[in-house]
Amino acid sequence: MAPKTRIILICSGKGGVGKTTLTANLGIALAKQGMKTAVLDADFGLRNLDLLLGLENRIVYTAQEVLEEACRLEQALVKHKQEPNLALLPAGNPRMLEWLKPDDMKRIVNLLSAQFDYVLIDCPAGVEDGFKNAVSATKEAIVITTPEVSAVRDADRVIGLLNTHGIEPVQLVLNRVRPRMIASQEMLSVDDVTDILALPLLGLVLEDEQVIVSTNRGEPLTLNKSTSPAARCYSNIARRLEGEDIPLIDPAKEGKGLGDKFRRLMQTKIF
Amino acid sequence: MTLRDILNKLLRRQQSSATTAKERLQLVLAHDRSDLSPELLDQMRKEILEVVAKYVEIDLEEGAVSLETEDRMTALVANLPIKRVPSVNSTEKTK
Numbered sequence: 001m002a003p004k005t006r007i008i009l010i011c012s013g014k015g016g017v018g019k020t021t022l023t024a025n026l027g028i029a030l031a032k033q034g035m036k037t038a039v040l041d042a043d044f045g046l047r048n049l050d051l052l053l054g055l056e057n058r059i060v061y062t063a064q065e066v067l068e069e070a071c072r073l074e075q076a077l078v079k080h081k082q083e084p085n086l087a088l089l090p091a092g093n094p095r096m097l098e099w100l101k102p103d104d105m106k107r108i109v110n111l112l113s114a115q116f117d118y119v120l121i122d123c124p125a126g127v128e129d130g131f132k133n134a135v136s137a138t139k140e141a142i143v144i145t146t147p148e149v150s151a152v153r154d155a156d157r158v159i160g161l162l163n164t165h166g167i168e169p170v171q172l173v174l175n176r177v178r179p180r181m182i183a184s185q186e187m188l189s190v191d192d193v194t195d196i197l198a199l200p201l202l203g204l205v206l207e208d209e210q211v212i213v214s215t216n217r218g219e220p221l222t223l224n225k226s227t228s229p230a231a232r233c234y235s236n237i238a239r240r241l242e243g244e245d246i247p248l249i250d251p252a253k254e255g256k257g258l259g260d261k262f263r264r265l266m267q268t269k270i271f
Numbered sequence: 272m273t274l275r276d277i278l279n280k281l282l283r284r285q286q287s288s289a290t291t292a293k294e295r296l297q298l299v300l301a302h303d304r305s306d307l308s309p310e311l312l313d314q315m316r317k318e319i320l321e322v323v324a325k326y327v328e329i330d331l332e333e334g335a336v337s338l339e340t341e342d343r344m345t346a347l348v349a350n351l352p353i354k355r356v357p358s359v360n361s362t363e364k365t366k
Contacts, residue, residue, distance in 0.1 A: 149292050149295060149296055152296055153296065153299060153300065153303065156300050156303060156304070157303060159343075160304065182289070184287075185273070185275055185287035185288070185289040185290065186287065186288050186289060187289055188289050188292050188293060188296075189289065192289065192292075192293050196293070196296055196297065196300065198342045198343045265274065268273060268274050
């Protein structure tokens with residue numbers, strides 16, 4: 001196993017907060033930076049990473065055949081045509097869940113570590129077996145959440161579990177941030193969420209309709225030179241992972257109208 | 272407290288939903304993290320009040336025992352206003 005391989009679990013607890021979208025975009029962005037990157041769909045029940053990457057028609061074998069030694073790892077890996085530094089290891093059949101054990105997950109990740117600089121594991125939602133399998137194979141983690149009470153609560157639970165498993169470092173990505181709503185105090189602010197969860201913030205992702213357009217096409221925003229707000233956020237996160245010191249986007253500066261100025265004034269902390 | 276919060280207070284308007292969200296989260300997470308069920312916490316609250324009431328007279332209506340959390344550390348916080356400390360005589364009478 002190449003010791004420098006970074007194995008990162010992307011998890012959230014709650015479903016639908018953006019784990020798979022983050023995995024796909026980070027994977028592409030890291031590959032663009034020249035990193036050999038593998039993305040592993042650990043959600044055997046509801047696999048979707050192939051779809052977001054536009055690779056759904058090119059899957060021949062999955063992690064299941066690799067584990068059963070019915071094929072070699074190279075045969076199961078799906079290389080991205082435009083970004084050959086990125087490869088997807090598709091999730092197996094949902095029936096696999098019955099027999100898949102943490103050791104199986106470790107075996108897959110060890111195989112990947114020998115060839116890649118980054119292994120990003122797209123974790124299933126929930127905190128049950130699928131999560132436990134994925135955690136057992138990882139070294140570090142990114143917890144992704146949105147500024148909503150249910151997502152933050154579930155993220156907190158996941159952070160507790162990651163701590164008991166000794167995963168380090170654990171960093172936070174705050175997704176679907178709406179600057180206007182934060183300015184009018186109708187949404188938890190970035191500081192509110194980092195205060196509550198007490199995790200270092202790896203980045204925030206602004207709410208952006210282009211995310212839906214990109215998933216429709218199966219082309220992550222980081223793939224083509226998109227200048228949309230979320231695309232910038234995702235590439236910033238990838239660069240921070242590589243140790244670059246990129247300042248965070250200030251949601252308060254995203255709105256520039258007079259109304260936004262007034263909202264900011266209203267948000268000024270007096271005491 | 273922000274300018275908006277103050278204005279809302281002056282106008283007796285509802286606080287912002289973000290503030291409500293933060294308060295609700297802090298409370299629910301303190302419970303989640305401690306793994307204490309509301310029933311257990313309530314039982315503990317009663318027992319703590321009983322013990323304290325042996326030594327000093329407290330206002331049972333005002334007394335509050337709650338969980339607070341900061342930086343992933345949870346603390347049990349008891350705020351028990353004391354009405355008066357009984358004199359030596361009165362404690363002997365109760366014996």
